[in-house]
Amino acid sequence: MELYNNIEKIREQFPALTQRVNNRELVYFDNGATAQKPVGVINLLNEMNSGVNGNIHRAVHELSARSTILYEGARDAVKLFINAGDRGEIIFTSGTTASINLVANSYTSTFINKGDIILLTEAEHHSNLVPWQMACSRSGAELRFLPVDEQGNWRMDLLDELLDKRVKLVSAAHISNVLGIINPVKQLIDKAHSAGAKVLIDGAQGIVHTEVDVKELDCDFYVFSGHKLYGPTGTGILYGKRNLLEEMVPWMGGGDMVGSVSLEKFSFAELPLKFEAGTPNFIGAAALGEAIKFVKSIDKGFAEKHEKEIISFITRELSKIDGIRMYGLGENKISLFSFNIEGIHPSDLAILLNKMGVAVRSGMMCCEPLMSRYGVTGMVRASLAVYNTMKEAEIFIESIKRGVRMLS
Amino acid sequence: MELYNNIEKIREQFPALTQRVNNRELVYFDNGATAQKPVGVINLLNEMNSGVNGNIHRAVHELSARSTILYEGARDAVKLFINAGDRGEIIFTSGTTASINLVANSYTSTFINKGDIILLTEAEHHSNLVPWQMACSRSGAELRFLPVDEQGNWRMDLLDELLDKRVKLVSAAHISNVLGIINPVKQLIDKAHSAGAKVLIDGAQGIVHTEVDVKELDCDFYVFSGHKLYGPTGTGILYGKRNLLEEMVPWMGGGDMVGSVSLEKFSFAELPLKFEAGTPNFIGAAALGEAIKFVKSIDKGFAEKHEKEIISFITRELSKIDGIRMYGLGENKISLFSFNIEGIHPSDLAILLNKMGVAVRSGMMCCEPLMSRYGVTGMVRASLAVYNTMKEAEIFIESIKRGVRMLS
């Protein structure tokens, strides 16, 4: 397969990028929230919605067979993509949040007891915090937090102390959606395992910006969403080690997840179906396979170099702005920039940027505790994807300067 | 708006119906499993996937605004469609199964205790059985079942006796996916309410074949899937009465369902967001609004007359077949036919029908206990939708005869 090493060729695959917004060419820098979709994804969705559509697994007719093959083929694609051990370890869900809730219910109900500790970090997305708060109130377990420093880096120096015997589970983001730092998850996983704890990695951002190898990481669970990985909304993945998934009791009941059923009781289906109750979003899941195809079609070396250039440009230009405070600084950054400018409310700046065609995120970004940590009620965030260009980065910087002038 | 009262005009909207399968014109009679989608749905999905795509609710940029308007507009459409009291009562989920699991967790955790009884019927889909089995094993409540008679009708004569004081919740299908009888849900609801029990109606099939008015029904919960209602996979609805939803503790935690969050605790967002953790399938949900537009565009009188004609034709022709046993007989039938023919295995017949271009379902249809009730290990099921024609019904009957000849 020929790999793409040219930004124009990559952009051509994204119809969303050619639209105009507020009479300007769109500069879409809100990829951390959701990404645009390539034609491969759009076309498969279209094809299936237009007729390659039969409910999967259970019928013997052609449409069902074709849908099933596409659905199960996508599972194989995901398995290869993250180097899982076998396809039974790949569970389709409706998104990162659903995947985390599944584990926070299904794993904790069997393995977490009163007095146990679940370790998170101070920088987690609400979706990797609230489900654990709920799990604790059900089980009597307690939460503990690994702090981040002023720059946004994990306080690895405190890890040994925090990882005492009571810690049974650690759940942390591969990359925070606010800080954009690639966290030292491998180190975390190794230390947690030494301490006897299992580890879930929230890969909602990590899967988009790093090459994930779950065998190498040796994480126990890895979760992500399709819609941030250039795929459809309403799709997500839970990877789990087979031995853990085997021992876990399913979270949801319904069609397709059962072995046999009587009025009184039921038995589970084999993995992965055991965790896939009801008709899944089989059309979306199939198209997630196409999103992965797209990601694999990109020349990694090119993408890395391209991202590095943009990162250094934006970092340099932003830091020239008077009164700017950037969050998440370090070597291992992705092209995601959260900041505040003294005396300027994030939403005011975001509104003006939008008027200039630049889509960024402002507010708490579903990380209220992290906002409190930095003593703010919001930030502005620009998050780029593989299809964003240096020219767009320049427009972004110019637009910020203009917005700041208007608001000062 | 002009209403469609012509089958050809209706079919024109479904690209899926013009395809050929195994060198035959497709006769798609597996609508009970999943329905095909009209151009309105396909086009909106396409448009959003191609660019009207920003994560909803939280950003101030244009794409986010447009997606949000489409998403929340679909909620309004659903509200009107089922005549709910307010939009806070309409929760988007990923499907019927997810909706039932939500209630089976969130409602039971607060309101169902050891010794209480949950009443189901003998004819429920696994998705309306297994979640309650799981809820009982958590809460110590017990299940009880309303039997069906030989014809497949609820044994209403037994209802008073079964509905004693211990029954706190009743969950039953509006229309069984095997029997195709429109059940007397209004009567059930009234009796259950008199007995002090709440009622969930599984409307996966009911929403497609009847006009649902939740205020008139006075059910406490009504749930259905988008994909069976000509909408996208990965979408579903939970309707709940506001006062109940207000008192229920959310099932899933994550972004968008919170009011405010600290490391220690969180508060809930207002309805409906309280139950919508994480990025929902906002593109799918928006397109569900288009599916409803399609359903509303059909002349009800025409559809009813058309369905009646086909029902009487298929019923008459099927009953002429030697050794046939039909399940689900009565006045209040929809165009869904489950049957067995003596000496013929359902899957053999379904395989041959598929070869003749006719897609039907065979097997247990996720209703193993009902199979046991009738002493079989499977059935053949033909389930029609509003776009199916008399001509297709004739092909279906001819194909069965031919299949039977081959297998005898």
Add this chain to the structure above:
Amino acid sequence: MTIKEVEQQIVEEFSIFTDWLDKYEYIIELGKSLPIINEKGKDEKNLIKGCQSRVWLAADYVDGKIYFTADSDAIITKGIISLLVRVFSGRTPQEIIDADLLFIKEIGLEENLSPTRANGLLSMIRQIKFYAVAFAANKNS
């Protein structure tokens, strides 16, 4: 002046702006003007929380008319609030209940009221209407 007339006045004021830049600069100016709520009005009970910016709204009912004061921590939000206060403050409950607020669309600021703009403005308008209904009910009872 009636509500409609004040709205018309605002629409005319905005009609001189030919592009969004001028319009937003004017809104920002409005937002920068003197506070439209006093410090003690900015307490928890008057806070309307959006995801992004916060809005405070206080209402006094005097001689059959409602007087609103309001504020926001975001300047554009505050600018728009000042327009709303100008339109609504000093009106009878019934006038407020009947108002349709089309002027926001006419002056091209409707994007700030879309349901995604978690800036509290939409909630604020709902709150203004709620006060009107409550005071009207109170009067009648």
Add this chain to the structure above:
Amino acid sequence: MTIKEVEQQIVEEFSIFTDWLDKYEYIIELGKSLPIINEKGKDEKNLIKGCQSRVWLAADYVDGKIYFTADSDAIITKGIISLLVRVFSGRTPQEIIDADLLFIKEIGLEENLSPTRANGLLSMIRQIKFYAVAFAANKNS
């Protein structure tokens, strides 16, 4: 004959059928023939459950070769099973492990092996391979 040769023989037998009808009629004939498992082989432990039809598979290991007997309650499934038994029975574990089963596709019956065909056939083939691996391991230990 090697496995490949038997497969070739079956492909030739099927080559005379010009349409699916004849092919399925033949499969159905095969399915109707004598039982290929005795009644006591049809017990729980030999049952492979699909959603739709059930398959029983029993394996005997004699003198380095595996002898399969099998049955199904669905006749088309049973017909296909009889082909599989014809190919696999009386083979050494290694022969079975190495077999690719392309003939099923060549004779145009691959639709019955698609993952959606919950007829137990796919599980049956997996089970046949599993037996082969197990007996092979046994022999070597």
